[in-house]
Amino acid sequence: MFSKKTKKILNSVPNHLKTGFYALVLGGFLISSAQAEGFSQRQVEVMAGSCANCHGTEGRLAGVVPAIAKRPAGVLEAQLLAFKRDEEPRATVMDRIAKGYTEEELRALAHYFANLDNK
Amino acid sequence: MSEENKTLSRRSLLKGVGAASLLPILSACGATAVSKGTAGHVVVVGGGFGGATAAKYIKRGNPAIAVTLIEPKKTFYTCPFSNLVLAGERSLDSIGHNYQELKEVYGVEVVHAYAEDVDPVAHTVRLSTGSTLKYDRLVLSPGIDIRWDALEGYDQAAAELAPHAWQAGEQTRLLRRQLEAMDDGDTFILSAPANPFRCPPGPYERASLIAHYFSQHKPRSKVLILDSKDNFSKQGLFTSAWQEVYGDRIEWVGLSGDGKVVRVDAQKREVETEFGTRHKAGVLNVVPPQKAGKIAERAGVTNSSGWVPVNPRTFEAELAADIYVVGDATVAAPMPKSGFAANAQGKVAAAAIVASLEGTSTVDPHWANTCYSLINPDYGISVAGVYRLENNEIVSPQGSGGLSASDADGWVRRAEAEYAVGWYNAISQDTWGTRL
Numbered sequence A: 001m002f003s004k005k006t007k008k009i010l011n012s013v014p015n016h017l018k019t020g021f022y023a024l025v026l027g028g029f030l031i032s033s034a035q036a037e038g039f040s041q042r043q044v045e046v047m048a049g050s051c052a053n054c055h056g057t058e059g060r061l062a063g064v065v066p067a068i069a070k071r072p073a074g075v076l077e078a079q080l081l082a083f084k085r086d087e088e089p090r091a092t093v094m095d096r097i098a099k100g101y102t103e104e105e106l107r108a109l110a111h112y113f114a115n116l117d118n119k
Numbered sequence B: 001m002s003e004e005n006k007t008l009s010r011r012s013l014l015k016g017v018g019a020a021s022l023l024p025i026l027s028a029c030g031a032t033a034v035s036k037g038t039a040g041h042v043v044v045v046g047g048g049f050g051g052a053t054a055a056k057y058i059k060r061g062n063p064a065i066a067v068t069l070i071e072p073k074k075t076f077y078t079c080p081f082s083n084l085v086l087a088g089e090r091s092l093d094s095i096g097h098n099y100q101e102l103k104e105v106y107g108v109e110v111v112h113a114y115a116e117d118v119d120p121v122a123h124t125v126r127l128s129t130g131s132t133l134k135y136d137r138l139v140l141s142p143g144i145d146i147r148w149d150a151l152e153g154y155d156q157a158a159a160e161l162a163p164h165a166w167q168a169g170e171q172t173r174l175l176r177r178q179l180e181a182m183d184d185g186d187t188f189i190l191s192a193p194a195n196p197f198r199c200p201p202g203p204y205e206r207a208s209l210i211a212h213y214f215s216q217h218k219p220r221s222k223v224l225i226l227d228s229k230d231n232f233s234k235q236g237l238f239t240s241a242w243q244e245v246y247g248d249r250i251e252w253v254g255l256s257g258d259g260k261v262v263r264v265d266a267q268k269r270e271v272e273t274e275f276g277t278r279h280k281a282g283v284l285n286v287v288p289p290q291k292a293g294k295i296a297e298r299a300g301v302t303n304s305s306g307w308v309p310v311n312p313r314t315f316e317a318e319l320a321a322d323i324y325v326v327g328d329a330t331v332a333a334p335m336p337k338s339g340f341a342a343n344a345q346g347k348v349a350a351a352a353i354v355a356s357l358e359g360t361s362t363v364d365p366h367w368a369n370t371c372y373s374l375i376n377p378d379y380g381i382s383v384a385g386v387y388r389l390e391n392n393e394i395v396s397p398q399g400s401g402g403l404s405a406s407d408a409d410g411w412v413r414r415a416e417a418e419y420a421v422g423w424y425n426a427i428s429q430d431t432w433g434t435r436l
């Protein structure tokens, strides 16, 4: 049912998030890798600015706080939505942060970080 | 006309017509056009959290814009994590950053000098080296200056005996040496100021980490916080963590309990409170009242509060066109005066400056903040905020932000202590790109 790449991505999703994640994949969100509509590149860059303060410039710094650059948009979006909806039991601060953005903004951020090197 | 004369004539002009009537004229001129054939020249004053970030992000936004960063220090020591240095948990070197990456990777011209004066009409900055720079847009991120006249007995000489250590570097080293030399059984007194001031949770993190140091090296010593206010940042989390981790080692006295220090005798390491109580310290740390860095005053962008009102969409100063001010110097409530916020504001100003030089429209600003505080190196708490613009006011979307849960499990406190370190590494990388 899923391509090899999608399966690999699915394996990186925590188990408790998988149900929601399947729904997203089936909903076709994973397939679209284009810039989410409604926000200019510059707008998303400004929105993404504060992410760098814990994830490094362009979200590329790996450490205790994970890098977010170039991770699949579907994975990032599912994770951000889980934070926003209090569906991530391991949340410490990202639940408080994600609630400050609309679902559309979170999706645009997910696409921005996923596609950083394909601008 | 020499630079000196220009400055003089501006001053007399300001006097003549009254600053208030001149300013709207300045603003009405709007953004001045950029010299033909160039993408524009931006001068940034201050290479701390706000200024270094603004310089880098202007270059990221449009590398053709010339950016000159003015900062006297070759090594910038961060206030964040300086409380760990005081506790002996980190070296001062480990919180030092230089300007190599800004120069080499981003092409920022870095001038190690002090900006003495700004002429907002002529669009010039005069440096301590004697030279004068012309700018199309100016960014000021000078941080704070101490109000040396606001607390009796606390002047620059007193700060050599009773350090503030509210600007990191020599002051941090001095306070650390005093703590090490202090006799076991003596009291560390911290005098905390009224709002607003740099880093609202800072004094209480400092008290925590010094209590941590005492618990290991001076078991009979105590920490006394004398506060000029009745409430402080993350108060509930701090108070219960202090109980849990330190028992009665930390005592906090608020304003209504006669906590307000009104007189300092630095020689004797003694303070006197509003109602005449005297306290003697083994080590005395005065966190004094503050205001925007002096250059903001010189540029004429501060108001009577001593801080700089800004247009929140762009962080351009309300009182002068083409001068953008970010960081601690600004009035940006509900955003706190934090390094995180200064960095976030630097990015918003950078985007606005790039857009104005390119003649495109400004995008909607977004900011966030997270201030971690360490109770000890394995116990972290935080306050977070997300900010956006609504009706030209900075607001936090409902339900977002807030404090670490008061009933959180132990793993959350440990994780937040680890994330504090992750945050420090990331913001340092994002701001300067370097560690010594």
Ligand SMILES: Cc1cc2nc3c(=O)[nH]c(=O)nc-3n(C[C@H](O)[C@H](O)[C@H](O)COP(=O)(O)OP(=O)(O)OC[C@H]3O[C@@H](n4cnc5c(N)ncnc54)[C@H](O)[C@@H]3O)c2cc1C
Pocket: B045, B046, B047, B048, B049, B050, B051, B070, B071, B072, B073, B076, B078, B079, B080, B081, B082, B083, B113, B114, B115, B116, B141, B142, B143, B144, B165, B166, B167, B198, B199, B202, B203, B206, B293, B294, B295, B326, B327, B328, B329, B337, B338, B339, B340, B341, B342, B370, B371, B372
């Ligand atoms: C003990 C303590 C702990 C803290 N912990 C945290 C924390 O955990 N998290 C957090 O987010 N924030 C923290 N902060 C707050 C943080 O340090 C400040 O909010 C931050 O430094 C503000 O950035 P800024 O750019 O406004 O000023 P600064 O970072 O102070 O930078 C200002 C720079 O401008 C330069 N300058 C000033 N005037 C001139 C001039 N005329 N010409 C040229 N250069 C000039 C100065 O040399 C300085 O380098 C803490 C503060 C303290 C005191």
